[in-house]
Amino acid sequence: MSDISERKMFEMDDSLYKEKQGTLYKYVLEAIERPLIEHALERTFGNQLKAAKILGINRNTMRSKIKKLGIDPNKWKI
Template sequence: MNTAENRTPHLTLAQADSQDTLRNCVRRSLIEYFNNLEGEFVNDLYPMVLAEMEIPLLEKVLEYTRGNQTKAAEMLGLNRGTLRKKLKQYGLL
């Protein structure tokens, strides 16, 4: 049942705002991701997107704080234990 009326409409990057904010970068990435699915269904999208965002966030904050987990946790609004748990979860520790 892959008829034209059952297919997800193809989105364009022009539909995302052109201003280069973090939100719009995510929006453009999601548009590209959905366009590449070519109508296929995806499960567990929410945790996948969170991990895709969280890993570079943790990496860059740690880089910015020169590996200081206390400062990184404060910057992220997390307690240090939660930060360490996330670092272990993603193999970053």
């Protein structure tokens, strides 16, 4: 997966580097954080603790990010 991500990063248009200068890290992090958390929640059927373990983050951090991003973990519960 890191090879794919690395290739995508280098495929970014030069204008994006100029446009997001000084905030590029935050921009990229925000762009991947939501889908990454949603994918982990989907794989764990909405179980926040298991999703946090998959991602290697604390459960409280996971809950904080879910709240901040407005994600509903119940969407994946069966």
